[in-house]
Amino acid sequence: MNPARRATLRRLALALSAPLLSSRSLAAKDQRPAVEHAAWRPLLSAAAFEVLFEEATERPYSSPLNDEKRGGRYHCAACYSPLFSSAAKYDSGTGWPSFTEALPKAMGTKRDFKLLIPRTEYHCVTCGGHQGHVFNDGPRPTGQRWCNNGLALRFVPEGEAAPALRWPASTG
Numbered sequence: 712m713n714p715a716r717r718a719t720l721r722r723l724a725l726a727l728s729a730p731l732l733s734s735r736s737l738a739a740k741d742q743r744p745a746v747e748h749a750a751w752r753p754l755l756s757a758a759a760f761e762v763l764f765e766e767a768t769e770r771p772y773s774s775p776l777n778d779e780k781r782g783g784r785y786h787c788a789a790c791y792s793p794l795f796s797s798a799a800k801y802d803s804g805t806g807w808p809s810f811t812e813a814l815p816k817a818m819g820t821k822r823d824f825k826l827l828i829p830r831t832e833y834h835c836v837t838c839g840g841h842q843g844h845v846f847n848d849g850p851r852p853t854g855q856r857w858c859n860n861g862l863a864l865r866f867v868p869e870g871e872a873a874p875a876l877r878w879p880a881s882t883g
């Protein structure tokens with residue numbers, strides 16, 4: 712193959728691969744860089760940090776969100792991803808904001824043996840921030856009780872703009 716033709720082919724190959732490369736870098740951007748839990752500390756109150764990234768549990772009846780009855784959405788207090796709709800909120804009488812379900816694909820779960828009895832811990836799937844525990848003693852229609860720390864949530868009333876997702880600066 713003569714050099715001119717080879718150069719043309721190379722240009723063509725580059726042109727064809729360019730869209731692939733850019734879509735790949737977009738996907739990489741969507742998967743936010745992993746950060747140490749400590750990187751969230753400057754963005755949160757000390758109490759919220761303890762709940763979200765050290766799996767602390769707030770005192771019952773301590774959150775003003777217990778009595779929040781307006782329509783809207785509950786977002787992760789760390790990264791601001793939407794986690795719950797007000798339509799799923801109910802008064803469980805436990806002293807923690809409670810929901811019958813989370814928004815689709817909002818949460819990840821894991822088994823937690825802290826109290827010896829296995830419980831299902833759940834966390835914001837975007838940032839990994841601990842939110843609460845889910846139990847099977849909730850009301851219809853799901854029978855589930857998503858028992859959430861109010862400190863781990865940020866409520867956005869209907870009609871108000873949701874905050875843009877946020878992420879700590881990568882420390883690596």
Ligand SMILES: [Zn+2]
Nearest residue numbers: 787790835838
């Ligand atoms: Zn989050």
